[in-house]
Amino acid sequence: MTNAISLLIVDDEESVRDSLYNWFIEDGFTVKCAENAKEALTMLESENFDIILADIKMPGMDGLEMHRRIKTLSPEAIVIIMTAFASVETAVQALKDGAYDYITKPFDPDDLSHLIRNAATQIEQKAEAENFKNKETNLENIEDIVGNSQSMMQVLKEVENVSQSNSSVIITGESGTGKELIARAIHSNSSRKFFPLVTVHCGALSEDLLESELFGHEKGAFTGAMFNRKGRFEIADGGTIFLDEIATISGKMQIELLRVLETKKFVRVGGNKEIKSDFRVICATNRDLKKMVEQGTFREDLYYRLNVVNINIPPLRERPGDISLLVNYFIKKYCTNMSRDLISIEPAAMKRLEQYDFPGNVRELENMIERAIVVGNGKEIRLKDLPMKTNAPVDSSESLSELEKKHILQTLNKFDWNISRSAKVLKVDRVTLYNKIKKYDLKNPNGK
Amino acid sequence: MSKQRILFISFGQFGSDFLEKVAAAVKSEFGVPVGFDINYGVLTHFYDPSRRQYNANELIKFIHEKYGNNGAKTIGLFQVDLFIPILTFVIGQAVYKGNAGIVSLYRLKNELYGMKKDENLLFERFCKEIIHELGHTFGLTHCTSPVCVMRSSTYIEDVDEKNARFCASCKKQLDQALHEEPS
Ligand SMILES: [Zn+2]
Numbered sequence: 001m002t003n004a005i006s007l008l009i010v011d012d013e014e015s016v017r018d019s020l021y022n023w024f025i026e027d028g029f030t031v032k033c034a035e036n037a038k039e040a041l042t043m044l045e046s047e048n049f050d051i052i053l054a055d056i057k058m059p060g061m062d063g064l065e066m067h068r069r070i071k072t073l074s075p076e077a078i079v080i081i082m083t084a085f086a087s088v089e090t091a092v093q094a095l096k097d098g099a100y101d102y103i104t105k106p107f108d109p110d111d112l113s114h115l116i117r118n119a120a121t122q123i124e125q126k127a128e129a130e131n132f133k134n135k136e137t138n139l140e141n142i143e144d145i146v147g148n149s150q151s152m153m154q155v156l157k158e159v160e161n162v163s164q165s166n167s168s169v170i171i172t173g174e175s176g177t178g179k180e181l182i183a184r185a186i187h188s189n190s191s192r193k194f195f196p197l198v199t200v201h202c203g204a205l206s207e208d209l210l211e212s213e214l215f216g217h218e219k220g221a222f223t224g225a226m227f228n229r230k231g232r233f234e235i236a237d238g239g240t241i242f243l244d245e246i247a248t249i250s251g252k253m254q255i256e257l258l259r260v261l262e263t264k265k266f267v268r269v270g271g272n273k274e275i276k277s278d279f280r281v282i283c284a285t286n287r288d289l290k291k292m293v294e295q296g297t298f299r300e301d302l303y304y305r306l307n308v309v310n311i312n313i314p315p316l317r318e319r320p321g322d323i324s325l326l327v328n329y330f331i332k333k334y335c336t337n338m339s340r341d342l343i344s345i346e347p348a349a350m351k352r353l354e355q356y357d358f359p360g361n362v363r364e365l366e367n368m369i370e371r372a373i374v375v376g377n378g379k380e381i382r383l384k385d386l387p388m389k390t391n392a393p394v395d396s397s398e399s400l401s402e403l404e405k406k407h408i409l410q411t412l413n414k415f416d417w418n419i420s421r422s423a424k425v426l427k428v429d430r431v432t433l434y435n436k437i438k439k440y441d442l443k444n445p446n447g448k
Numbered sequence: 449m450s451k452q453r454i455l456f457i458s459f460g461q462f463g464s465d466f467l468e469k470v471a472a473a474v475k476s477e478f479g480v481p482v483g484f485d486i487n488y489g490v491l492t493h494f495y496d497p498s499r500r501q502y503n504a505n506e507l508i509k510f511i512h513e514k515y516g517n518n519g520a521k522t523i524g525l526f527q528v529d530l531f532i533p534i535l536t537f538v539i540g541q542a543v544y545k546g547n548a549g550i551v552s553l554y555r556l557k558n559e560l561y562g563m564k565k566d567e568n569l570l571f572e573r574f575c576k577e578i579i580h581e582l583g584h585t586f587g588l589t590h591c592t593s594p595v596c597v598m599r600s601s602t603y604i605e606d607v608d609e610k611n612a613r614f615c616a617s618c619k620k621q622l623d624q625a626l627h628e629e630p631s
């Protein structure tokens with residue numbers, strides 16, 4: 001989970017120490033164990049721990065007394081009390097004395113991980129606050145988001161800003177632009193990162209399934225069921241729910257969704273207990289939701305609740321400068337996946353890719369590269385390994401002026417609308433270029 | 449002895465084509481030879497009647513003692529409900545940087561949650577858990593990438609959120625471990 005966190009387990013039962021030791025080592029913590037209160041207190045005199053997980057009932061010293069002494073030796077440490085069901089009252093007393101929380105043996109794995117994730121979040125936030133001045137803008141888990149064009153830099157900047165907040169986000173963009181990657185990046189860089197990111201592909205669910213999917217169901221609701229099924233909103237507790245293709249949900253679900261977003265409460269199918277969940281919502285769509293609101297097919301109240309922040313991912317044809325980076329990234333990715341040596345790409349093939357307008361965006365490019373590696377000669381990607389047949393982007397249905405318009409726009413985007421550089425490449429003077437921009441009503445996607 | 453770097457020991461009824469499919473999936477993710485074997489023994493002395501579950505710690509110990517010296521990462525595959533004393537249940541468990549682990553199919557079945565039986569989904573979940581536990585035996589810890597197979601997952605709902613693959617940084621760490629450990 002995170003390397004920096006140190007943890008001390010205090011329990012007189014060897015099997016408990018071993019099990020917990022193993023659990024936390026796998027989480028990436030630095031873990032030490034003590035058999036009794038005395039040993040733990042001796043360790044605390046010379047060592048600091050971020051989290052102390054201690055049984056309240058051990059021979060040798062009263063648990064509450066031990067807790068008080070731990071608090072004096074390590075006032076900063078987060079102390080979690082472990083208790084058998086019979087001694088819950090003592091644990092409650094420990095809470096009053098400043099323990100962080102308590103947990104009853106045997107633990108439900110989910111309770112334990114929730115507790116520890118909460119503690120880890122708190123420790124990390126504290127560390128971040130202390131290092132605030134020299135905090136670098138270092139986004140995690142974004143290696144799949146490739147591009148150094150101005151427009152992608154802007155997207156990453158928005159990701160960074162929004163990940164620190166709890167606001168609802170709508171990610172818009174044509175299909176294949178990588179909206180899910182952006183959702184992942186927001187989650188992974190938020191304080192919710194230790195908790196789940198739950199993805200719901202709204203378009204893939206039928207309405208009768210959607211309810212049980214989102215809200216879960218009690219085991220009694222179906223014959224033969226031995227366990228409850230948690231719904232997506234419940235799993236997302238502490239984390240983020242990502243609703244992909246939000247525009248596809250029915251009117252009935254829009255009402256349900258709005259209610260859950262407002263109350264953060266719901267009931268499982270077949271149940272009557274109200275369940276609370278603390279989640280953040282990120283949605284994605286390739287449709288124009290605003291227009292759907294105007295047409296009356298998407299609820300306005302829901303739209304405003306979801307659309308607090310909007311991040312728009314530019315289509316690939318508007319950032320052709322990123323194509324070569326993406327090509328090299330996908331070559332590396334697929335050669336590694338297929339356990340092959342890295343291959344190169346022939347300049348003519350790269351050029352052809354840079355001229356293509358990718359209606360299917362990054363996903364289309366990715367599929368092309370994967371296919372080219374499979375069908376190719378194992379050394380380099382050649383022009384003939386690509387699905388486009390000819391060397392020039394000619395579409396016979398396009399008029400000459402349409403082609404000119406497209407070519408000028410691509411060139412401008414490639415150089416981030418630097419007029420001098422674009423004019424030079426297009427072999428026209430700047431005035432001519434300005435006139436063409438006017439003639440074709442070309443717009444800078446970054447709005448300058 | 450065997451050159452297998454990964455070995456599966458099945459306890460209880462698994463179809464042989466099911467196990468072969470699992471072995472193939474694991475082999476393609478780790479890129480090392482994978483073998484499997486069957487244990488016909490009975491599990492009665494691992495059963496805890498008060499919890500009506502099987503003791504995962506004891507089973508791992510057993511696997512380590514019986515198969516641990518052949519040098520392969522050995523994963524016991526089970527159909528029964530597993531627990532460790534401190535937790536109400538576990539789906540799988542492994543010795544961190546060790547040679548033994550176990551995974552059970554039991555809690556991965558849709559039917560137990562009142563949902564339609566789904567063999568493909570079951571296979572996928574089982575592979576994810578096996579690859580995850582193997583990752584621990586190769587020294588990988590839990591990963592915060594939401595889709596990485598090393599993401600910690602205590603319930604099937606969490607298992608379904610992640611992929612059966614390592615993320616780039618876990619893959620790198622794994623490849624290093626595979627190189628370091630002699631076969
Ligand atoms: Zn794990």
Ligand SMILES: [Zn+2]
Nearest residue numbers: 591596615618
């Ligand atoms: Zn990972």
